[in-house]
Amino acid sequence: ETGVTQSPTHLIKTRGQQVTLRCSSQSGHNTVSWYQQALGQGPQFIFQYYREEENGRGNFPPRFSGLQFPNYSSELNVNALELDDSALYLCASSLAGVDVYGYTFGSGTRLTVV
Amino acid sequence: DQQVKQNSPSLSVQEGRISILNCDYTNSMFDYFLWYKKYPAEGPTFLISISSIKDKNEDGRFTVFLNKSAKHLSLHIVPSQPGDSAVYFCAASLANAGGTSYGKLTFGQGTILTVHP
Numbered sequence: 455e456t457g458v459t460q461s462p463t464h465l466i467k468t469r470g471q472q473v474t475l476r477c478s479s480q481s482g483h484n485t486v487s488w489y490q491q492a493l494g495q496g497p498q499f500i501f502q503y504y505r506e507e508e509n510g511r512g513n514f515p516p517r518f519s520g521l522q523f524p525n526y527s528s529e530l531n532v533n534a535l536e537l538d539d540s541a542l543y544l545c546a547s548s549l550a551g552v553d554v555y556g557y558t559f560g561s562g563t564r565l566t567v568v
Numbered sequence: 569d570q571q572v573k574q575n576s577p578s579l580s581v582q583e584g585r586i587s588i589l590n591c592d593y594t595n596s597m598f599d600y601f602l603w604y605k606k607y608p609a610e611g612p613t614f615l616i617s618i619s620s621i622k623d624k625n626e627d628g629r630f631t632v633f634l635n636k637s638a639k640h641l642s643l644h645i646v647p648s649q650p651g652d653s654a655v656y657f658c659a660a661s662l663a664n665a666g667g668t669s670y671g672k673l674t675f676g677q678g679t680i681l682t683v684h685p
Contacts, residue, residue, distance in 0.1 A: 458611070487672070496572070496657050496675030497612070510672050544611055559611030 458547050458560035466566045467535050473565060475530040477545030480558045484549060485509070486528040488520060491542040491562070503528060532565075540567045571595045572660050574676035581683050587645040589679050591658035594639065598660035602673065603632060603643045606655045615656075616643070648683045655680050 459478040467473050479486055485504045489497035499512035503522035517533040526547070532539055542562040573592045581587045589603075599620035604612035618625040618632045618641070625632050631644045645652055659673040 489673075489675075494677065496574075496659075496677050497673075499672050499674065502672060512672070546611070557614065559613070561609060561611050 460560035479547035483547035
């Protein structure tokens with residue numbers, strides 16, 4: 455049983471650019487959530503996808519968007535990058551209906567916007 | 569608006585002693601609470617959870633206490649071990665009909681625990 459894999463591990467982008475982060479869910483999981491963790495802060499919920507549809511969203515602007523694919527892998531897209539978007543982005547997968555301790559987090563993608 | 573707060577950025581404890589990590593929340597709608605542990609370069613890993621219908625939950629060396637009237641929860645680790653050194657996050661969510669979490673967690677800022685040999 456594989457865990458959650460995120461790619462890339464590190465990324466540097468310029469302000470105004472667009473970025474795509476990828477997440478491969480744990481085998482058998484059909485729900486994926488994305489979190490942003492700024493330096494010195496706890497993870498902040500961005501959105502969740504279930505069966506390829508957005509299923510809840512946190513307080514993030516529309517330039518943060520996502521996709522979930524039929525194989526339950528997922529992408530997080532951020533347009534018009536701002537300096538404050540620099541953070542660790544965490545993906546977590548789970549099986550819908552299972553207690554949240556079934557959530558498995560990936561190790562994250564460290565995004566730096568310069 | 570920080571709905572979940574961990575007011576101690578760090579805690580240092582001697583091996584074998586008790587570690588107590590605290591967490592406060594402001595949203596009275598929260599009714600399911602969790603603690604996560606995070607090592608550098610790894611994602612958070614689940615430790616223990618508690619539903620608002622309980623005031624205590626134990627799992628080995630870890631015990632979580634919930635005081636709903638004070639909107640406060642704490643994690644006790646007894647005895648503390650050097651391998652427990654990590655960042656600890658408390659998180660809160662709404663509960664589903666089954667009494668467990670919908671997910672969509674609201675995290676605190678974290679407390680760095682250092683356990684000295």
